[in-house]
Amino acid sequence: MNGTTPLHSIGSLSTLTGVPVRTIRFYSDVGLLPPTHRTPAGYRSYDSTALIRLQTICALRELDVDLPTIRRVLGGDVSVAEVAAAQSEATELRIRALRLRQSVLRHLARRGYDPEATALVQQLIRLTSEERRRLVTDFIDGLTTGTPAAHAATAALRSAVPDLPDDPTDAQVAAWMEIAELITDNGFRARMAHAALPPADEDALPGVAAGTAADLVAFARQAVTAARESGTDPQDEEAVPVVDAVVARCASALGRPVGPELKEWMAGRFEEGHDPRVARYWRLVWTVNDWQVVPGHLPFQPWLVEALRRGRPGLP
Structure with missing residues (x-):
């Protein structure tokens, strides 16, 4: 040694960097921080280059870089920039996973699932993107497709497979969980096989002349679409004039009196x-896929049915 380069003992190095002596000794023992010099008594000492090396090790460890990768950086096999890029991608994946976990926890908190349902949620959320997609396509493949209407319904379902994004919102996670619950329900499968698409307008009022039915359906659709666009809920007071107009139009066309019986019919x-x-x-699919919901393209019947039955105990 020429005596011009200051050397630091492990204790001095610990004081300078704040790294515990035990940790410095470990790095030294595994070869990441070889001592610059050893005294005749065997004590290790380190120069300024070793100090910078230790600071590099600590900085990379703080960023969760593993020891084998740090060894490659120190050996010049890979640059800090390359490691940082890879670590950034890995961190992004962990952040997405944590956000997804947070959304699921919020969903569970709101729904108050029992242990069995909670286990199902946990199982579903662990699925990869491809596994989630296969779950839905298997559901569609399992539907009965013996009629032209069923074939059309299946085609529509295939064109709108819900695909949860990598960084979903709470609403998208909740919608996906609800879809998963629906498609694993055998009763829902049977319903979907027969009613995945709404009937044609002329079939909406069975027993009514086609021309009359089409006029009534068109009027009802326009009235409900306007109500939806204004944000009117079928249970709101604002829904009453909409219902009254549709009922009056129907009563006039059919020659029937306005009243509870006509509303229920x-x-x-x-x-x-x-x-x-x-x-x-379908609403859940739109939510998961982040599609814009166009009120005029929604089936108007569910809104109208709920509004017609508003305030009637025992009725949906």
């Missing part, structure tokens, strides 16, 4: 073929 007719759980499935 209309609710039954508009409800036919429009399973609320099927309609719910």
Whole structure:
């Protein structure tokens, strides 16, 4: 030694860097921080280059870089920039996983699942993106497709497979969990096989002349679309004038008096073929895929049925 380069003992190095003596000794023992010099008594000492090396090791460890990778950096096999880029990607994946976990926890907190349902949620959320997609496509493949209508429904379902994004919102996670619950329900599978798509307008009011039914359906659709666009809920007071207008139009066309009996008859007719759980499935798909919901493209019947039955105990 020429005596011009100051040397630091492990204790001095610990004081300078704040790294515990035990940790410095460990790095030295595994070869990441070889001592610059050893005294005749065997004590290790380190120069300024070793100090910088230790600071590099600590900085990389603080960023969760593993020891083998740090060894490659110190050996010149890989640059800090390359390691930082890889670590950034890995961190992004962990952040996404944590956000997803947080969204699931919020979902569980709101829904108050029992232990069995909670276990199902945990199982579903562990699925990869490809596994989630396969779960839905297997559901669609399992639907009965013996009729032209069923074939059309299946085609529509295939064109709108819910695909949870890598960084979903709480609403998208909740929607995906609800979809998963629906498609694992055998009863829902049977419903979807027969009512995945709404019937044609001329079939909405069975027993009514085609021209009359089409006019009534068109009027009802326009009225409900306007109500939806204004944000009116079917249970709100603001829904009453909408219902009254549709009922009056129907009463006039059919020659029937306005009253509870006509409202219930209309609710039954508009409800036919429009399973609320099927309609719910489509709304959830729009949420998961972050598609814009266009009120005029939504089935109007569920909204109208709920508004027609508003305030009637025992009725949905």
